Amino acid sequence: MEDLLIKIEKRNDVPTTLYFFTPFIAIILTIIGGGIIFYTLGFNPIEALKFYFITPISNLYGFSELLLKATPLCLIAIGLSFCFKSNNWNIGAEGQLTFGAIVGGGVALLFYNQEGFYILPLIIIAGAIGGMIFALIPAILKTYFNTNEILVSLMLVYVSKLILDYLVVGPWSNPEGFNFPETRQFSDSARMPLLFEGLRIHAGIFIALAAVFVSWFVLYKTYLGFQIKVSGLSLKTAKYAGFKGKTMILIVFMISGACAGMAGVGEITGPIGQLHRMISPDYGFTAIIVAFLGRLNPFGIIFASLVVSLTYLGAETAQIFLQIPQYTGQVFQGMILFFLLASDYLLFFKIKFQNFNKNELRH
């Protein structure tokens, strides 16, 4: 009697080029998978995909919107890459974004109706500090009380949203706003300068780009970056090497929180211009996909943030032109992550089929 035996073995030699190439395979598989879904829904798959991936960026306005959407995703994902590279699972970037926006927005309201070149930088710094403080909570609890940072950071998302709710409904609500839960519009000095007339793309993109270069430098050219990477590969090795684990955990969470906080400030001082209850369509969570799709590499993250933003814009145009439900955008994001994880699995493990003779065992 012979049975087929499936054996899973770890591969020892994974080529780096292939490692950076699999995200592209995942994207291609997502496009194929998307085409099949559109086909089964009764749409012409080629036409649907064209509306999804080409129409949104076929003009300057669309392209600027893509950059606008990618800016916070890129910035948050850069911050997260510090955490993830060092095996710290910060899932609460959404909360850090929200709290950063609260602190930054508070400063903006403080300077309501005032002009001055110093106001915007103050708001950005305040936002970064806000995000940092909020990220320090799970970091301190992890280092000193051994709590699980995944749970703590995730639960804090809801805390931050409730604080925001309280503020925009209550003490910070616009006195002329008919009780609607939103603050006043920020004054011009508290708004990100627009790069072009008529487009919404703003100076926040430079913060994201600066973050990309700084993170590349820190991760690949400094001792701290080396520590982060070693801890990520093996915590034991890091311990033997005598790295101060606790300080590093605090630092990566602070970097991550500051980036998320600045992303929040970019949204409220950029396209939104005030605080209200929905300052982010879950950028903090989507950025987790972006970070992994970008292989936690600063330049990979730029690329990944553009791809993921396109799935958002594509979902809107596909609905406008073909009336495909907008939720397909989330399906696409899910598929990208699924195919990426699946191809990673196949990249790091090989599957062996063996013939296995049970009778032999009995003798």
Place this chain on the structure above:
Amino acid sequence: MYKNFLRYLISAIFLITFSISAKADFKVGFVYIGPTGDHGWTYQHDEGRKAVEAAGIKTTYVESVKYGADAERVIRQLAQSGHDLIFTTSFGYMDATNKVAKDFPNVKFEHATGYKREHSNVSTYSARFYQGRTILGHIAGKLTKTNTIGYIASFPIPEVIRGINAMTLAAQKVNPNIKTKIVWVFSWYDPGKEAEAAQALIDQGADIIMQHTDSTAPVQTAEKAGIWSFGQASDMQRFAPKSILTSIIDDWAPYYVERAIAARDGTWSQQDTWHGLKEGMVAMSPYNKGMGADLVKEAEQLQKDLASGKIHSFTGPIYDQKGNILVAEGKVADDGMLLGMNVYVKGVEGDIPK
């Protein structure tokens, strides 16, 4: 110099793309806050859209568009992709609608339930839902045994507070001991939160549930608990056949068809519309016979009187929670007061979130 040149160049490209993408076909776009399958607010707007489509005019919709940065892009995309008239069907789209309207003077915009008309191509429209609330209040006041009415509210804006007050005043008229308990969910559509709110109100002794939110979760919760409820925005009867006494129906179809045809024929002009039972923008679904034949008759009579103007939902004397007079005896509240309403009347429990 160079910088300016670049700016002009980009603006020029920008404008050219706009003019190319404009098409000859007359098209109407709709922006929805919830999914078309909410069987409440958005569902009714989509029924209106279908009526426009049936009148031979092409339509497009985008559902579940969040307030904030996304709303402006979606509205802009609709304007840019050749839509000539755009309905933005939630209060929170107010600023985004006006912003986009400024850049597209040839496109007409209609914003539901808002008050800002910053450009001549923006109209606003809403319905006098409070008239329906008066009928609900009358029925609830007669039927409640615990004298406690549970009210699931969305945002503390005048529109919602007006509904709470209209209901409470009508209930007090037939039952002076009535109390209105409110739970704020701070969302228009969140079935989970709405169901929890309904349960919380039932636990606090409410034996009639009504809502100013869009999902069917509250009426379903009421059905399970075996108590009365009222549907909102759309006829929700099939989701809670025993529990629902009646639903306030928003009927946008005639208005949408009229405005779409006016825009197509070039007779559209800016206006601020506030229609009610009289014009049919607010309607009541068939009354549940379980409330008793007499009460059905009373409700139908009240509906007629509200439509004809014989009865006004806000007739004095009306007092606020502290007992200060808001509307004197024999007077009725004017539209200005109704539009800015931001205090509870006597009999409502709790404070407006501030």
